[in-house]
Structures are given as structure tokens and as C-alpha cells.
Amino acid sequence: MARVFGNLKWSLAAALLVAGVASQADMRPSPPASSTGASAESPATDDIPFASPHAAAVTEASAPQAWGGPRTGSEPTLSDRVVDYDIHATLDPVKHTIDGQQKLTWRNRSDREIRSVYLHLYLNAFESSGSTYYSEQRNLDFTFRSDVPVEDGEWGHIELRSVLQNGQKVAWSFVHPDDGPATDHTVVRFDLPTPVAPGGSTTIDIGFHDQLPRVVSRTGYFGSFHLVGQWFPKIGVLELAGERGATAPRWNVHEMHTNSEFYADYGHYDVKLTVPKGYTVGATGEETGAPVEKNGLVTHRFVQGDVHDFAWTADNRTAKPLEGTYHGPGSPPVKVRVLFPPEFASNAAPALKATIDSLKYFSQTLGPYPYNTVTVVIPPKNADEAGGMEYPTFFTAESYDDVTPDTLASHGLDFVTIHEFGHGYFYGLLGSNEFEEPMLDEGLNEYWDMRMLRAKGADIHVTTPFLRRIGIEPVVAPFAFERGGASIWEPADGVGFNSWDRLSSGSYGTVYSRTATMMRDLEAHLGTDVTERAFKVYYARWKFRHPSIADLRDTLAEVSGRPELVDAYFAQQVYATRKVDDRIANFASVEQKPQPGTSEVKGKWVEVTAEQADKLADDQRDAWKKAHPKAKPGEGPFPYRTTVTLRRQGAAVPQTLVVKFADGSSETVHWNENRAWARFVWTKPVKAVSAELDPQGLNLLDANKLDDSRTLEPDPSASRRWSSDVAAVIETAYSLLVTL
Structure with missing residues (x-):
């Protein structure tokens, strides 16, 4: 089932519920990590x-x-x-x-x-x-x-x-x-x-x-x-x-x-x-x-x-149906038929195009579509609850009054159509158990839908014709948008839990966005080509056979050759739930100038006072500057001791730290330990100017990306990062769409 996408009447409070803020407790006990057993x-x-x-x-x-x-x-x-x-x-x-x-x-x-x-x-x-x-x-x-x-x-x-x-x-x-x-x-x-x-x-x-x-x-x-x-x-x-x-x-x-x-x-x-x-x-x-x-x-x-x-x-x-045909390798000619009421005639052609585009993308990236038909239904006014639902070779999309291109409504129609068609693979052809393991359908489908949008270069225009007229037209990348509903601050349930033993309906909604975000992060570490190859094997091996989450896990581990990484992601986020929150706790780069104290010189103890040490350092700097008139700030006669301390409050994920120095050089280290902190130290002739965790943006599950970077001089990019997090509010509203 798809998300409710196009109803802009959804309130921010409801969006926050989907994002995992809701606190209503489920009176049922927490589910076990196994599906064996019998009822009373x-x-x-x-x-x-x-x-x-x-x-x-x-x-x-x-x-x-x-x-x-x-x-x-x-x-x-x-x-x-x-x-x-x-x-x-x-x-x-x-x-x-x-x-x-x-x-x-x-x-x-x-x-x-x-x-x-x-x-x-x-x-x-x-x-x-x-x-x-x-x-x-x-x-x-x-x-x-x-x-x-x-x-x-x-x-x-x-x-x-x-x-x-x-x-x-x-x-x-x-x-x-x-x-x-x-x-x-x-x-x-x-x-x-x-x-x-x-x-x-x-x-x-x-x-x-x-x-x-x-x-x-x-x-x-x-x-x-x-x-x-x-x-x-x-x-x-x-x-x-x-x-x-x-x-x-x-x-x-x-x-x-x-x-x-x-x-x-x-x-x-x-x-x-x-x-x-x-x-x-x-x-x-x-x-x-x-x-x-x-x-x-x-x-x-x-x-x-x-x-x-x-x-x-x-x-x-119903108006006269709109029809088209998909021709693709390995598939029969697929007749696509769009049924729609007269008031939503403008929705028919975009829905037809999105369906044919989906047939091509899913066939190429998973496996050929084997059936001869796809029927798409656009519901009439006042029948919103009929929208966004999937059945084999048949699904309902949603209906919009105004599908002006590059608006939230046009994206909504496009996305819901892609999503409902996608169920034809994860729910239909693979036969996942949506009761017990909704991740395998709603979650993986959401992930593959976002991959399709990313492949199309289809960023999400979070605007309406009215907002566009007054100059408000934010644009968000697909997976950044998905992150808004992933409950990154306080996740309550593992994405592998069943559909009813959950803290709230908002927590069920995270099956969509949190699975998509987790799988995107795993893909970022495994590689896009490797991940797609693994999913092709998963589809070929398990189509028409009702696979389990363990079958998905083992296929990803086998094809990627990275079982330790795959197992860690599944242990942390599928069979359980752990917040991801790594940050730079401290960053300093200190000049190692002469220090006061005593030392033995030719058998005698000589004291250097603080004043003398400062004078000695100043003299050496002046001499060095005369000898190096073109030196950059941060370069000098003394080495710098650079220290970066990282803190971890949650699951251990593979992290990369990049420290840049005043001469343009950099140091890169990888932090894959399960400890709650780590400290890295370099002594170099130049001062450090910046430190950044996850510079490639591999870990979107990280709760706060603002604390992933530090500079030693004022940097206006921080305010720009705040602006990007304001977009998270809009992303969260989009994440409401995960509740279908």
C-alpha cells in the first residue's frame, strides 16, 4: 500500500507523528525476534x-x-x-x-x-x-x-x-x-x-x-x-x-x-x-x-x-480508458490501461507514463515483468481512501485537481503510481508476508522507488502553483526527503518487526522511510552496482516463493561478499532498533611552541621562564616569516598537534573522518570500532582548518548531520547546513505519506 501523498491538509503534528515523535504506547508486549511459536x-x-x-x-x-x-x-x-x-x-x-x-x-x-x-x-x-x-x-x-x-x-x-x-x-x-x-x-x-x-x-x-x-x-x-x-x-x-x-x-x-x-x-x-x-x-x-x-x-x-x-x-x-503498451526484453507486450473519472482526466496521461516508466525500470533492475496487463485506477472525488492500494496486475493511484509539472501534486501522482506498481514486484512477484515482515514489501518497495527517482534525476519539488507564484520552491533530493520520516532521533521499533506489535501507527510508518534510508546507507557502503546485482539475485532466487527477511539478508551478504557489514546493519536496525548518532565532540590544532621549565644543559640545570619561552617563540616566528614571505596562515616554525575526538551515542556504523590542513593536505581515517568514543592525533608542520565525519554522506540514518563537521575559523557553511535542516520539516511532511 502506498503513502497518502497529495493531501496537503495533513498537519505538521501528524507529520511529526509519522516521524516517530508520537508517544502512545502499544499495550501489547514487544515481539520476539523469531517468527516461530503458536498462539494460546x-x-x-x-x-x-x-x-x-x-x-x-x-x-x-x-x-x-x-x-x-x-x-x-x-x-x-x-x-x-x-x-x-x-x-x-x-x-x-x-x-x-x-x-x-x-x-x-x-x-x-x-x-x-x-x-x-x-x-x-x-x-x-x-x-x-x-x-x-x-x-x-x-x-x-x-x-x-x-x-x-x-x-x-x-x-x-x-x-x-x-x-x-x-x-x-x-x-x-x-x-x-x-x-x-x-x-x-x-x-x-x-x-x-x-x-x-x-x-x-x-x-x-x-x-x-x-x-x-x-x-x-x-x-x-x-x-x-x-x-x-x-x-x-x-x-x-x-x-x-x-x-x-x-x-x-x-x-x-x-x-x-x-x-x-x-x-x-x-x-x-x-x-x-x-x-x-x-x-x-x-x-x-x-x-x-x-x-x-x-x-x-x-x-x-x-x-x-x-x-x-x-x-x-x-x-x-468512468471516462474512456487511456491505454498504452510496454515492450521490454524478457516480458510479453504489457497492455497498460488507466481508468479514471471525468473530473480527473488530467491525471490519466501522467499515470500512464509513470506506469510504463516503472515497467522499464523494475524490469531492468530486478527482472522482467511476466504478466500481460497492468490496470491503473484513478479514484473519484471523496473516495481518497480507495487511493494508493496494490493488487496483482491492478492498483489504484491517487487523484489531484492540479497536476502542474514540478509541483508537490505532480510529484505525488508520479510517486504513488511508481510505488503502487512497485508492489507488483515486492508484494506480488515475490509474495512477501506483509503481516509479519512488512519491511520486505513496503520498505524495500519504498527504497526501490527512491532509487528510480534518483536514477531519473527527479528531485522533489515541494511546492504548489500558489507557492511558486510567490517565489517559494524548495527542492529536495529523494533520499534526503525520505530521511524526514525515518524516525532518526528516537526510533521505537526495528524495521523488521511485524505490522501490529508497534509503539504507534507512526512507528509502523517508519517501515517505509526507515527501511529506505537504512537500505540506502547499506548501499552506500556496499556500492550501487553490487547492491543492484544482489537484488537481481534475490528476485531470481525467490520470485513466487515467499522469502523471509533472513533470505534477503543472506542474499545481500553472499553477493556482496561483506557478511559482517550486512549482518551488522540487520542486527542493529532490522531485528532491533538503534539510533545512529556520531559526532565530532572536540577539535583542536595547537602550535607546539617552546614551553617554560627546566632542562639539563652541559651538566647544569637551566630554567626557561614563561616570558622567556614566549620571547623565544616570537623571535623564531619573526625569523621564519622573513625566510618564508609567501607562507600561508597556519604555517610556521613550530609543528601543530591536531586532536579530533569523536563520540558515539548509538549503533556503530562505518565512519570516515577527513581532516584538512592549511597547506591543502589532508588526513583520512576510518572508524569501525564499537567503542563510544575515539581520539585521533596528528603532529604536522601546519595547522588543521577543518574536520568532517562522513564527508560522502554515506550515513543518512545519523540523527544530526550538523555536528559532523567542525572548522577552526568561522565558516558560513554552517548556517547553510541549518537551512538544509529546515527542509527536514518539509521532508517530515512528505514522510507522512508512509502511513498507507
Whole structure:
């Protein structure tokens, strides 16, 4: 899911919340550093536990043959398909309801007989304030984006009307894998009349009825516009030993939390969507065959294999779609289709261009895009909460009244489009677990988006047409902007923690900016080419296989040949969180002139008084200046002892210190120790004039860059650095966009 970008109504206070200033404490205990374990509520019919309700960053790499092993391209399908959905759904756009019939075929990958399966009923997150989703907002003061309030008559739900296995009724009951409230109905257990043998498959026929909510969180309606996401019963993931830290089979089927997203098996979708005549439909996958019209209703059929979700939209106000095609090595011709309402016609062409640009960049830097379609949806007015959301081959961007080039709004549309497309890789093609390891999707996607902007030379124009008219047009580089939301002063949670066990919603937001900033710093030390090569290996090795954070860590370490550096970054910032704050505590360069005291000369003790020592020094200086009339300030007859003391208040990161001297020479040292301080001393014929930590700007996580440099003469560049930190306020406002 993307950030909320374009709403300039966001307040600075809200921006500071995202930057990590908020102090509301999460009442849940801190998550462990492992994703193994079971919840207190265990399944009744199978001895298979749930994934832990506090599962977070996985520390043990997956087995080489996890998820069937790497996909070589020689297999008959892109993914190892586990599930098949055959769905027929009918939309009533007046009541905002959907009646559906679903044939779900699921394959048991385990070596155990399975008598119960677990499914997500995500839409029940919106049935009442008693759901886990709303309970967290009420009890923990969590927020979700703009926090649109639910008015009377605007709730939504999903109702199971029939569940059959081979014609026999299936008993079902709600369960709570994350120990959520009994009033949460987002996870259901089906107790099967006929067990599923190891390696066998079963088919379950499900009749269901959806009441869509007024668009509030990734799904719903406004007027005739309908975004239909997380709308069908979706089976959970049965993970096996060696997959994402599991040591034995377990059901990964978390409740829907305020700040969580999704995780599912790859499979095949064949979906028929029936809507009234005059409605434009967009959906995951390719439309197959001509629409069929009957009795004022039109049925569209969409088919897509090797994806793990399906979403769609329908509206009778959609303008004629704008279309384009991407052609790139290794990819089929990709048809890009932009759906938009008439009031936002100006958004369509920029969204189309950004999508095609993204197809090119992600294909070149990660791997070819394998699907035939991408559908982009621009939401209408008053449906902001439908914006910025991703599904396989289908995403929603955002909508802006004025997309004047090089303004915050135009950048917002460009960025959100890039970001939502990017999810097609990190969430879609890699199948990351967004519940437990949101870093692998939201964080890495944010990082790759910023790399794309950097490669384009697309600095961020933090202005509007009005501000431009009065001469205010600040410009910030992409990663400098991202730093504003990285919670650099007081980070609360490691970026690898799950999406719900967090200090605040602001801390969840740092998954975006802090991951992007951390990865940018790691890239700065590993090298850009090395980092990109590692990510290409990561994508090739783990596409369609649900990698863990440990799998990412090990791939980066292996390809870079720098395991100690990679492990240190992950230990400090992913599996835990540590502030980075190195500074120059003291800088002096003192002339080593004659000193008063006594000394033995030819057997006699001779005293030199302070006055005599000063006179001797002055005489030697005068003589030296006559002999060196062109000498620069800081040069003289006596050597200078230069001392630089560094202090460290936080994590140890590789640092470089450069000291420059009056004759133009310099000294460079590297500080890679884990100590809280270090002192460096040089004795040279000339005086030092400046000392600077991190001169190349490799460590953007450093909380305060102003204390990284010192001069021994007044230097106006310090005031200029203050000006750059004022820009951090604007950067922080941008970082608010991380809360999607």
C-alpha cells in the first residue's frame, strides 16, 4: 500500500507523528525476534499450530527447496500453484452488495492429513467496532491514513451462506489466531467432512454475500464507484518446515489488524463479474472473451494465473480508458490501461507514463515483468481512501485537481503510481508476508522507488502553483526527503518487526522511510552496482516463493561478499532498533611552541621562564616569516598537534573522518570500532582548518548531520547546513505519506 501523498491538509503534528515523535504506547508486549511459536488458541481438530500472534522478522534462512525450490523457467507455470479460485460475483451498485459463488480447490503440500482449513474473511474487519481492526484504533490509539469515520449505515461485512465439500455441509466457526477480541470475525475454520490426504487436493463450494462499506480502508464504495478488494473467502497459508522460519507445519492466517496487509498462496483465478450495463470494469488479470449481456446485466470474465489475490472496480462514471503498451526484453507486450473519472482526466496521461516508466525500470533492475496487463485506477472525488492500494496486475493511484509539472501534486501522482506498481514486484512477484515482515514489501518497495527517482534525476519539488507564484520552491533530493520520516532521533521499533506489535501507527510508518534510508546507507557502503546485482539475485532466487527477511539478508551478504557489514546493519536496525548518532565532540590544532621549565644543559640545570619561552617563540616566528614571505596562515616554525575526538551515542556504523590542513593536505581515517568514543592525533608542520565525519554522506540514518563537521575559523557553511535542516520539516511532511 502506498503513502497518502497529495493531501496537503495533513498537519505538521501528524507529520511529526509519522516521524516517530508520537508517544502512545502499544499495550501489547514487544515481539520476539523469531517468527516461530503458536498462539494460546490452538486448532481443535488438527495438531497444527498457528503462526505466533507476535511473529516478526525471521532470523533463520529458508531451506533451499522451500516452496518447491527456485523457479527455473522450465516449469509449466510461473508459480507452484497451491489454490484455484473459480468465482462468479454479481454487483448491486445501489445496495453496494455482491452475491458470490466460489469453487475453491486447495492442495495439501504437507505430509500430514488435513481435517481443518482456515480462511480469511477480511471484509468483516468493517462489520463493527468490535473487530480487531477497530479495537486497535480504539484501545491503542492506532490510526489508518486519514481515519475516515464510519457513519450509520456505512459498515461492511461478508456473510457465509453455504459451505460444502463434495456436496456435504462443512461446519465452520470463527477463530482468533492473534488472540484478538471474540467479536472479531476475520478468520474462520472449516472442519472438513473428508480429510485432505498428504499431497492431495479438495474442492470447497462457498456461497457468500458482501455488504461493501463506504470506502474507508482499501475497499468499498462512494456513489457509483466501487473498489472491491479483500472481498471473497481466501484460504490461509499452510507453511512447512524450512519456510520462513517454520520448524514444522503451521497455519499462517492472521487476523486483519489496523496496520497490516496480506499474505496468501499463489494460484489461478477465473472470475466472472456481473454488473449493470453501462458500468466499466477493471480487474486483476486479462479479460477473456467478449462481455456477455443479458437482461440489462453484463458479465465480464477475467483470468489470471500465478497471482495470490484478485481485486476489481466498477463505475458508471468512468471516462474512456487511456491505454498504452510496454515492450521490454524478457516480458510479453504489457497492455497498460488507466481508468479514471471525468473530473480527473488530467491525471490519466501522467499515470500512464509513470506506469510504463516503472515497467522499464523494475524490469531492468530486478527482472522482467511476466504478466500481460497492468490496470491503473484513478479514484473519484471523496473516495481518497480507495487511493494508493496494490493488487496483482491492478492498483489504484491517487487523484489531484492540479497536476502542474514540478509541483508537490505532480510529484505525488508520479510517486504513488511508481510505488503502487512497485508492489507488483515486492508484494506480488515475490509474495512477501506483509503481516509479519512488512519491511520486505513496503520498505524495500519504498527504497526501490527512491532509487528510480534518483536514477531519473527527479528531485522533489515541494511546492504548489500558489507557492511558486510567490517565489517559494524548495527542492529536495529523494533520499534526503525520505530521511524526514525515518524516525532518526528516537526510533521505537526495528524495521523488521511485524505490522501490529508497534509503539504507534507512526512507528509502523517508519517501515517505509526507515527501511529506505537504512537500505540506502547499506548501499552506500556496499556500492550501487553490487547492491543492484544482489537484488537481481534475490528476485531470481525467490520470485513466487515467499522469502523471509533472513533470505534477503543472506542474499545481500553472499553477493556482496561483506557478511559482517550486512549482518551488522540487520542486527542493529532490522531485528532491533538503534539510533545512529556520531559526532565530532572536540577539535583542536595547537602550535607546539617552546614551553617554560627546566632542562639539563652541559651538566647544569637551566630554567626557561614563561616570558622567556614566549620571547623565544616570537623571535623564531619573526625569523621564519622573513625566510618564508609567501607562507600561508597556519604555517610556521613550530609543528601543530591536531586532536579530533569523536563520540558515539548509538549503533556503530562505518565512519570516515577527513581532516584538512592549511597547506591543502589532508588526513583520512576510518572508524569501525564499537567503542563510544575515539581520539585521533596528528603532529604536522601546519595547522588543521577543518574536520568532517562522513564527508560522502554515506550515513543518512545519523540523527544530526550538523555536528559532523567542525572548522577552526568561522565558516558560513554552517548556517547553510541549518537551512538544509529546515527542509527536514518539509521532508517530515512528505514522510507522512508512509502511513498507507
